[in-house]
Amino acid sequence: xxxxxxxxxxxxxxxxxxxxxxxxxxxxxxxxxxxxxxxxxxxxxxxxxxxxxxxxxxxxxxxxxxxxxxxxxxxxxxxxxxxxxxxxxxxxxxxxxxxxxxxxxxxxxxxxxxxxxxxxxxxxxxxxxxxxxxxxxxxxxxxxxxxxxxxxxxxxxxxxxxxxxxxxxxxxxxxxxxxxxxxxxxxxxxxxxxxxxxxxxxxxxxxxxxxxxxxxxxxxxxxxxxxxxxxxxxxxxxxxxxxxxxxxxxxxxxxxxxxxxxxxxxxxxxxxxxxxxxxxxxxxxxxxxxxxxxxxxxxxxxxxxxxxxxxxxxxxxxxxxxxxxxxxxxxxxxxxxxxxxxxxxxxxxxxxxxxxxxxxxxxxxxxxxxxxxxxxxxxxxxxxxxx
Numbered sequence: 001x002x003x004x005x006x007x008x009x010x011x012x013x014x015x016x017x018x019x020x021x022x023x024x025x026x027x028x029x030x031x032x033x034x035x036x037x038x039x040x041x042x043x044x045x046x047x048x049x050x051x052x053x054x055x056x057x058x059x060x061x062x063x064x065x066x067x068x069x070x071x072x073x074x075x076x077x078x079x080x081x082x083x084x085x086x087x088x089x090x091x092x093x094x095x096x097x098x099x100x101x102x103x104x105x106x107x108x109x110x111x112x113x114x115x116x117x118x119x120x121x122x123x124x125x126x127x128x129x130x131x132x133x134x135x136x137x138x139x140x141x142x143x144x145x146x147x148x149x150x151x152x153x154x155x156x157x158x159x160x161x162x163x164x165x166x167x168x169x170x171x172x173x174x175x176x177x178x179x180x181x182x183x184x185x186x187x188x189x190x191x192x193x194x195x196x197x198x199x200x201x202x203x204x205x206x207x208x209x210x211x212x213x214x215x216x217x218x219x220x221x222x223x224x225x226x227x228x229x230x231x232x233x234x235x236x237x238x239x240x241x242x243x244x245x246x247x248x249x250x251x252x253x254x255x256x257x258x259x260x261x262x263x264x265x266x267x268x269x270x271x272x273x274x275x276x277x278x279x280x281x282x283x284x285x286x287x288x289x290x291x292x293x294x295x296x297x298x299x300x301x302x303x304x305x306x307x308x309x310x311x312x313x314x315x316x317x318x319x320x321x322x323x324x325x326x327x328x329x330x331x332x333x334x335x336x337x338x339x340x341x342x343x344x345x346x347x348x349x350x351x352x353x354x355x356x357x358x359x360x361x362x363x364x365x366x367x368x369x370x371x372x373x374x375x376x377x378x379x380x381x382x383x384x385x386x387x
Contacts, residue, residue, distance in 0.1 A: 001115075001373060003369060003370065003373050003374060006113050006369050006373060007295075007298065007366045007369050009112075009113045010109045010110055010112070010113050010362070010365045010366060010369060011109075011299070011362050011366070013108070013109040013112040013113065014105055014106075014108075014109035014358060014361050014362050014365060015358070017105065017108060017109070018105075018357075018358045020048065021101045021102070021104070021105045021357050021358065021361065022101075022354045022357060024044055024045065024048060024101050024104075025097045025098060025101040025349070025353075025354065025357055026097075026349060027040075027044055028040075028041045028044060028045075028084060028092070028096075028097040028100065028101070029091065029092050029097040029348060029349045030349075032086030032087075032091035032092055033084075033085065033086055034085060034086060034088060034130075035085040035127055035128025035129070035130055035131065035132035035134065036063070036064065036065055036085075036127050036128045036132055036134070037065065038065045038084045038085050038086075038127050038128075039064075039065060041065075041084035041100065042058065042065050042067055042084070042125060042127075045067075045069075045082060045084065045100055045101075045104055045123075045125065046058065046067055046069060046125070048104060048108070049069040049104055049107065049108065049123060050069075052071075052108045052111060053071060053111065054069040054070060054071045054107070054108075054111070054121075054123070055069070055070045055071070056068075056069050057069075057070075060138075060143060061137060061138055061141035061142065061143050062141070063127060063134065063137060063138070065125070065127040065128075066124075066125055066126065066127055066134065066138060066143070067123075067124075067125035068122055068123070068124055068125070068143070069104075069107065069122065069123040069125075070120060070121070070122050071107065071111045071114075071120070071121045071122075072111070072114055072116075072118065072119055072120040072121055073117070073119075073120055074117060074118075074119055074120060075119055075120070075148065076119045076120070076148040076149070076371065076372065076378055077119065077120040077122060077146055077147045077148050078119065078120070078121060078122070078147075078148060078149050078150070078368050078371050078372065079121075079122040079123070079124050079144070079147045079149070079150040079151075080103040080104070080106050080107050080121075080122070080123050080124070080150070080151060080152070080364060080368075081099075081103060081123075081124050081126050081135070081150055081151070081152040081317070081320070081326075082099060082100035082103040082104065082123055082124065082125050082126060082152075083096045083099045083100060083126055083127075083129045083152070083154075084096050084097070084099070084100040084125070084127070085127055085128050085129055085130050085132070085134075086130075087130055087340060090340070090341070090342050090345050091345055092345050092348050092349070093339065093340050093341055093342065093344050093345040093348075094129075094130065094154075094155075094339045094340055094344070095154070095155035095333065095339070095344065095345075095347075095348040095353065096129070097348055097349070098155045098331070098333070098348055098353055098356055098357055098360070099152060099153065099154055099155070100125075101357050101361075102153055102331070102356070102357050102358075102360035102361040102364065103123055103152065103153075103361075103364070104123055105357060105358065105360075105361030105365075106360070106361045106362075106364035106365040106368065107121050107122075107123045107365075109361060109362070109365040110365040110368045110369065110372075113369070114372060118372050118373075119372050121368070122147065124138070124143060124144070124147075124150070126138060126316075129315065129316055129317075131276055132276070132277070133276055133277025133278075133279065133316045133319075134316060135316035135317060135319055135320055136277035136278070136279065136316050136319045137277065139319045139320060139323050144320060144323050144324055147324055148324065148325070148371075148378060148382070149285070149288060149324060149325045149326060149371055149378060149381060150320055150324060150325075150326040150327075151288060151292070151326060151327050151328075151329070151364055151367060151368075152317055152326075152327070152328050152329075153328075153329050153330065153331050153360040153363065153364055154328055154329070154330050154331070155330070155331055155332075155333045155339075155344075155347075155348060155353065155356060156330035156331070156332060156333070156337075156339070157332060157333070157334060157335055157336060157337045157338075158302075158303070158304045158330065158332040158335065159296060159301050159302065159303045159304070159329075159330055159331050159332040159359075160303055160304055160305065160306045160329060160330040161289050161290075161292040161293035161296060161303060161306075161327075161329050161330075162284055162289045162293075162305070162306040162327075162329065163282045163284055163306055163317075163327070163328045163329060163330065164243075164281075164282065164306055164307075164308060164312055165279075165281050165282040165312055165313060165314055165315050165317075165318055165328075166213075166215065166241035166242060166243065166279075166281060166312050166313065166314045167241065167242050167243070167244060167245040167247075167248040167278075167279060167280050167281040167314070167318065168239060168240070168241045168248070168278070168279045168314035169239075169240050169248060169252060169274060169278045169279075170237060170238065170239050170240075170274070170275035170276055171237070171238055171240065171252070171255070171272055171273065171274055171275060172221075172235060172236070172237045172272070172273045172274075172275050173196070173199065173235065173236050173237075173238065173259050173270055173271070173272050174233065174234075174235045174270060174271045174272075174273070175192040175193075175195035175196050175199070175233070175234045175235070175262075175263065175266075175268045175269070175270045176192055176232065176233060176268060176269045176270065176271075177189065177190035177191050177192035177193075177194070177195065177230065177231060177232055177233075177234075177266075177267070177268045178190040178230070178232060179229055179230055179231070179232035180229075180230045181228060181229070181230075182227065182228045182229060182230050183228055186230065189230030190230070190266070190267050190268060191230045191231055191234075191266065191268075192224075192231045192232055192233050192234035192268055193223050193224050193231040193234040194266045194268070195234065195262050195263055195266040195268035195270065196220055196223070196234040196235070196236050196262075198261075198262035198265050198266050199236065199258055199259050199262035199270075200218070200220075200236070201262075202258035202259075202261055202262055203216055203218070203238070203255065203258055206254060206255070206258055210251065210254075211242070211243075211247060213242075213243050213308060213312070214241065214242050214243075214247070214251060215239070215240070215241040215242075216238060216239075216240050216241075216251065216255060217238065217239050218236050218237055218238035218239065219236065219237055220234070220235070220236045221235045221236060221237055222234055222235040237275060238255060240252055240255055241312075241314060242281075243281060244281050245280050245281060245322075256272060259272065277316065277319075279314045279315060279316050279318050279319060280318040280319045280321070280322045281318050282315065282317055282318045282321050282327075282328055283318065283321040283322055284321060284326070284327040284328065284329075285321070285325035285326060285327055285381045285384065285385060286384065287325070287377060287380050287381035287384060288325060288326070288327045288367065288371075288381055289327055289329070291367045291370045291371070291377060292327065292329050292363060292364075292367050295362075295363045295366040295367050295370075296363055298366065299359060299362055299363060299366075301331075301332075301359055301363070302332075306330070311338075313339075315328065324385070325378075325381040325382055325384075325385045329363075331356045331359060331360040331363075332356065333347045333348065333350070333352050333353045333356045334347045334350070334352055334353075
């Protein structure tokens with residue numbers, strides 16, 4: 001069978017539902033919901049998928065707003081990941097309304113051309129990317145165990161087939177001292193805040209000796225209650241990032257030693273507690289990246305390479321890419337835009353943002369065609385992943 005003809009057909013099928021996808025995107029944009037509370041978005045997305053013959057399962061892995069939508073049967077199983085949570089204050093300042101609608105658009109378009117018995121299409125609804133680590137939980141609880149490959153396309157300033165991200169872990173440090181009147185009896189007190197300040201000073205010294213693109217950034221969340229009371233408790237939260245998970249663990253150990261040294265120096269004690277999920281770095285399947293790039297070219301979408309100097313963040317997609325051959329790529333919605341801003345939110349519901357939905361859906365669906373109909377592509381992706 002001619003793969004190019006199948007791709008032409010899938011493009012037509014996505015064009016047929018383009019207006020519906022835009023309507024869904026606008027609805028989700030106008031009804032922003034925070035992580036693990038995205039009930040309206042889930043209902044809207046799953047209703048459209050069910051209408052197109054997908055079998056829906058909600059609340060998977062004991063997560064209320066996680067879902068799967070399944071079409072077809074057998075192997076291989078190709079999944080499109082849908083994110084739909086918003087940010088506090090600015091709504092869809094990361095454009096997740098585009099991510100989820102392009103995911104269901106790709107799945108529905110591909111379902112219209114997939115031959116019976118050729119395999120299974122899945123949409124995996126992944127809540128709480130923004131700090132909640134929804135995909136980390138889904139990976140740990142088995143949602144991707146039977147999936148052969150997965151993909152997601154995130155809005156950005158430019159379209160890019162590949163991605164780079166930080167492995168990341170947030171840790172809260174609580175220092176304990178002894179309260180006293182700071183003017184009358186300072187000699188009997190032990191300042192927990194002094195421990196925190198010394199901790200920050202040690203971190204500042206450590207930064208000179210870490211690898212390029214490592215990041216250690218923190219805030220003091222509790223510095224005491226009044227200037228005339230020596231603080232008995234003081235807290236800080238640090239986000240620790242590195243280009244790979246192995247070096248992240250090394251950095252965490254060094255940061256912990258900074259805390260230990262600060263406590264010894266100031267006569268305090270401390271406890272540490274991990275906050276949220278630990279995100280691994282994105283390790284995109286180069287086979288699937290190349291397929292996405294070829295399909296970007298086929299639809300005439302201008303792309304640029306993904307490079308370190310463009311600025312990096314962290315995402316729970318990384319954990320999926322360490323589980324199976326998978327990728328996160330990017331669809332452009334406006335030059336010069338930065339995520340997590342009001343300007344990016346405005347672009348996510350603009351005409352350019354609307355146009356990006358169809359392009360992303362087509363490129364992902366066409367990549368799905370490659371993976372279903374070119375057995376060598378998926379076989380090579382799996383072989384390279386296992387190395």
